[in-house]
Each structure stands twice: as structure tokens, then as C-alpha cells.
Amino acid sequence: MTKLLDIPYSRILVLGLARSGSAAARLLLANGKQVRVNDVSANEDDVMVEDLKKMGAEIVVGSHPLFVLDNMELIVKNPGIPYDNPLLVEAQKRDIPIITEIELAGQLAEGSIIGITGSNGKTTTTTLVNDMLLKSAQSVKVAGNIGVVAAEVAQTLTEDENLVLELSSFQLAGIQKFRPKIAILLNIFEAHLDYHKTMDNYQEAKFNIFKNQSNDDYLVYNADDSTIVEAVKKARSNKVPFSVTNKLENGVWSNGESIYFRDEKIIDLEEIVLVGEHNLANILAAIAAAKLSGATNEGIREVLTSFTGVKHRLQFVTTINRRLFYNDSKATNILATQKALSSFEQPTILLAGGLDRGNEFTDLLPYVKHVKAMVVFGETAAKLKTLGEAAKIDSIILADDVQHAVEEAYAISNANDVILLSPACASWDQYRTFEERGDMFIQAVHTLV
Template sequence: MKKLTDFKYSHVLVLGLAKSGTAAAKLLLANEIEVRVNDINAEEDEESVIALRGMGAEVIVGSHPIHVLDDIEVIVKNPGIPYENPVVKEAQQRGIPIITEIELAGQLVDESIIGITGSNGKTTTTTLIEAMLAKSNQPVKVAGNIGNVATDVAQTLTKGEKLVLELSSFQLLGIEKFKPGIAVLLNIYEAHLDYHKTFENYKNAKHTIFKNQMNEDYLVYNRDDSTLVDAVKKAKSQKIPFSVMQREENGAWVDETSIYFKDEKIIDRESIVLVGKHNLENIVASIAAAKLSGASNEGIREVLTTFAGVKHRLQFVDTIKNRVFYNDSKATNMLATQKALTSFAQPVILLAGGLDRGNDFTDLIPYLKNVKGMVVFGETAEKLKSLAEDAGVATTVMAKDVQQAVETAYSISQENDVILLSPACASWDQYRTFEERGNMFIQAVHTLV
């Protein structure tokens, strides 16, 4: 097992188990560090609880007693636990540092890390970069917010192997020394304000991806996002812009027919199979990061001429009687749904709804011009039904869940319609994850035939 190279703490509280907490606790224990684990939802007889106790950890489950902070020097916090948590608030008052498992992963990796963050497009861009490197015969693994625990993957890296990390704002809030050799900052829009409270806090969390970078590092950023252009001025790394609107002599850019890196043509746009203007931004960002990492033009082209999207992100599912079904369950905010809707010129039946975070959804109205019908579900169903009526959507139907929504959408559809699940909401009112919601959509589509 790889050792932590620069970890100065000897008594650690791992707050929250799940996959990342369990992995962090095991890593710390293997490095002979005293570990206390606290999880309010775990049960005494759970496999992870039993295993960690067997390795020497103190494990407290079922509540968050303040005494778990006694003698603690640092907290490794599950990214999903809010900072309003009583233990977290008390730790802040006591001046106890709070990090996430990503900080530990950074200490395990000798080779350069490629880190990707942004409000939207992270998973697609992460997947593209990994694939471009792999097709260029560059050894690479992927981890982070994409589903693979970073510390687990980092321990398996061989010499020369790169680590591509998808990084959420929740993860980035908990770093001290972590830095990617290549940071990719895609975009920043209002999101997760229930967690961060203000847009400024959210932006600052995203900006930490480059806070520890130095002159030998690279920062790939979206020149078309004015908030990013201003933010990256304080970065010490080499700035590599990407744009879908203007030529970039020192970055990646597009014209009407082709995509370029600096002055080198990479691929004809008509050869790319991934749909959507937002995906064009993801592609250009991916090319910049991949080229900086040593990817070949041939490897990049092979990916872009075959890659049709990641699961749950504008994923083509099936065509049934000339109706085309797309699963965009990862669209957990309005911006993502706006981008999905701009990807189609044909009539759309939109399936939307989920956790109510207080949004009024009026920003969706300009994007509903091609939407001939909406099937709404979840806590926000009434809000979205009212929105659809205000926008002049011809048909709006309420459904109890995604499966019924698919059946209803199919029943009101016609040939050449797109039936699109793009909820504009988190899934947690009815489903544990957006993946579970997307899988229900896929299953429901396949049962139509």
C-alpha cells in the first residue's frame, strides 16, 4: 500500500462513511494513524463498521455526539455532510481543520493529476480526457466525483500512470495542499446554494482547484465565461484558454468547420458524434487537457468519432417507432436542462421534476419553444406544471414517478419526437441517486417494446 507522504496529523476523525469515508479510514489506519469514525446513518452490524473496528478504528454510529471531537487534530469529512452539521460547526469553532478524502489522494500520487471541475460538464469532460489518453497509449485511471473513490484508485497507480479526477465543489472545499498538474475549470453558474449559501461561496469553492498550482502547472479555463476570466487572473499557473466563440492562439478553439489546439487542426466538427453546443465546450476543454498530457491527434479523433455520451448525461437510450429517447438524469439543475433542450431541433416531450430546492424555474421558459409536452413528477411537479402552462406548452401531465412518466410521454408522442428525461432537479425526493432515477428511465423505455 502506498504511504501518505506529507500528513502531519496523528489522530483523525473520519466523519461519514459511505465509500469515500471507508476508504479514507482504511488508508489512515494502514499508515498507523489513530482513527475515530462517526456516521449517524450506519448500523452496528454493517460490514464496513465491523471491518474498521477489526483494523483498530474507534467507530461511533447512530448519532453525532460532540465528544467525537475529543483529542482530534483533523476531520476527514464526507463531502455530502453540510457545514451546518453540529459536529462540523463545533470543529470550526475549535479551529480543527476539515479536509476531504481528495486531500489524501493528492498525497499518494507521484505523477501529475488532471482535475476537472465546473457547474456542468464535469463527467463528460473527465470521461473524454481519460479516453483520449487511453487511445493515445497513455496509461491512465479515472476517479473522484465520477464514482470511483480517489484514494482507492490512487493506491493502484503505477509509475507514469496519470489520474483524471472529477472534482465537485463539496470535495474542493476540503483541500489544504492538493493541486492538479492540470486543472480544468469548465464554467460556473449558480448551483448548490442550499449547501454553499451564497454564489460567492460556491465560486470560491470551485476556484480552489488552482489555488495551490505553481508556474509549472496548467490551468485550462473557459474564455467565454466572464466570471472565470476574472477569477483566473490570480492563478500562478500557466493559463490555457478554450473557446467556442473566438480564436485562441494559446489554447483550444473552434471555427465553423473544425476544432484546433493552438494553430494545429485536430478534427472536423462534422466527424464528431456527441450532440449539443454544451458538449462542444466540453470537447474543446478535453482536447486542451489531453494535448497538454501528451495525447495524440489520432487518439483524440478516435474518441470523438465514436463517443456518444456518458450514462445519464444526454445518453441516447433507444429509438422506438421513430421516437428517440435520451436519458439526462444527471441534469440536476436548470442550467443542465437548458443545455439539453438546446441540443434538439425536433419536437421534445420533456420529463422533469424532483427535489424542491425553492427554485421557481422561470429561467427555463425561453428554452421550452420546441417542447410540445411535459410530463412532471416529484416534489416540484406542481411548480413545473404551472411553468409549462405559463410557457404555452401544449400538453402537461403529472406522473407519480419516472416509470409512469415514460409511459405517459410515449402515449402522447408522435413520430420524430424526442422523449427527454432532463429533470432540472435533484433526485433525492424519490430516488437515492440520479443514477437510480436514470436507470428507472432506461428500464421503463425498454419495457415499452
């Protein structure tokens, strides 16, 4: 196992178990650290807890008492725990550094790290980069926010392997020295303010992806996003822009017919099977990282002519009686749904709704002109109904859940309609995850046959 060589702390609090916390605790214990674990929802008799006890960890479960901070030199926290948690507020008063497990992964990885972040498109871009490298006979592993614990994977990485990491703002907010060889910054828009509190905090977390880079590293960035263009001026790394509209001498770009890496033609757009202009931006970013990592044009083209999308992200499900069903359950915010709606021109029935975070949905108005009907559900159903009425959409149906929404949408659909699940909301009012919500959609669609 690769050792942690640059953690100058002996007594460490792991805050929050789950997969990343458990992995971090095991890693720290294996490296001779004194580890205290604190988790609200775990129980003393949980297998995970018992295993960590056997390894020598001190366990405190059921609450976050302030005494767990006593004598601690570092906190490794679960990314989902916000910084306004009283325990973390007190830790900051005591000047105890707070990191996430991604920082540990960065110190463990012997190969090159490709880090990918943005408000939208992370999973698609991460998958594309991974596939392009694999098709080019490169060694690669994937981890991070995509569902695999980065520190676990990093321990097994060899010098000739690439580690492709999908990185959330929650993870990036807790880094000190983390430094990807290639950083990708896809886009920035207002999101997760319930966690970060201000847009400045959110942007700062995202921009951490390049803060430790040097002129030996690369920063792939969206030249069509003015906020990003301004932010990357302070980056020390080699900048590689991408644009869906403008020719770039030192980047990846499209002229509306083909994609180029610098002056080298990579592929014609008509050969690419993944739909949506937002996905074109993801494709350009992925090509940049892949080419910088040694991918071949043949490997890149093989991926782009066959890749139809990530599950739950504008995923084509099936066609039933000439109705086309798309699962975009990962659209947990308004911008994601805007992009999904922009991917189609034919009549669309939109299925939307979920957790109410206080958002209004008026920003969707310019994007629903081709929406012939809406089926809404969850806590935001009433707000989305108001949106539909403002857009003068004739048919607006309130459904109990996603399964009911599929049934209602199919009942009012016609041949050549798109039936699109793109909720514009998180899933937690009715479903544990957006994956669970998307799986229900897929299951409901297949029961129509």
C-alpha cells in the same frame, strides 16, 4: 502501498463512512494514525464497522456527539456533510482542520493528476479525457466524484500514470495542499446553495482547484465564462483557455466548422457524434488536457467519432417507431436542462420534475419553444406545470413517476419527436440517485417495444 508522507497529525477523526470515509479510515490506520470514526447511520454490527475495529479504529455510531472531537487534530469528512453541521461548527471553533479524502489522494498520487470541475459537464469531460489518453496508449486511471474513491486509486498509481479526477465543490471545499498538474474549470453558475449557503462560498470551493498550482502546472479554463475569466487572473499556473466561438492563440477553439489546438487543426465538427453546444465546450476542454498530457490527434479523433455520451447525461437510448429517446437524468439543475433542450430543434416532449429545493423554473422559458408537451412528476410537478402554462404548451400531463411519464409521453408522441428526460431537479424525492431514476427511464422505454 504508497505512504502518506505529509500528514503531520496523529489523531484523526473520520466523519461519515460510506465508501470515501471507509477508504480514508483504512488508509490512515495503515499509516499508523490513531483513527476515530463517527457515522450517524452506521450500526455497530455492520461489516465495515467491524473491519475497522479490527484494524484499531475507535467507532462511534448513531449520532454526532461533541466528545468525538476531543483530542482530535484533524477531521477527514465525507464531502456530503455540510459545514453547518453542529459538530463541524464546533470543530471550527476549536480550530481543528477539516479536509476531504481528495486531499489524501493528492498526497498519495505519484503520477500526474488531471483535476476537472465545473457546475456542469464534469463527468462527460472526465470520460473524454480518460478515453483520449487510453486511445493514445497512455496509462490512466479515473476516480473522484465519478464514483471511484480517489484515495484508493491514488495508492496504486505509478509515476508514469495519469490520474483523472472528477471533482465536486463539496470535495474541493476541503483541501489544503491538493495540486493537480492540469486543472480544468468548465463553467460556473448558481448551484448547491443549500450546501454552500452563498454563491461566493460555492465559487471559492470551485476555484480551489487552481489555488495551489504553480507555474509548472496548467489551468484549462472557459474563456466564454466571464466569472471564470476574472477568477483565473490570480492563478499562478500556465493558462490554456478554450472557446466555442473565438480564436485563441494559446488555447483550444472552434470556428464553427472545425476544432483547433492553438493553430493545429484537430477535427471537423461534422465528424463528432456527441450532440449539443455545451458538449462542444466539454470536448474543447478535454482536448486541451489530453494534448497537454501527450495524447495523439489520432487518439483524440478516434474518441470523438465514436463517443455518444455518458450514461444519464444526454444519453441516446433508442429509437422506437421513429421517436428518439434521450436519458438526461443527470440534469439535476436548471442550467443542465437548458443545455439539453438547446441540443435539439425538432419537436420535443420534456419529462421533468423531482426534489423541490425552492427553485422556480422561469429560466427555462426561452428554451422550451420547441417543446410540444411536458410530462411532469415529483415534488416540483406543480411548479413545472406553471412553467408549461406560461410557455403556452398545449399538453401538460402530471405523472406518478418516471415510468408513468414515459408511457404518457409515448402515447402523445409523433414520428420524429424527441422524448427527453431532463428533470432539472435532484432525484431524492422519489429515487435514491439520479442513476436509479435514469435506469427506470431506460427500462420503461424498452418495455414500449
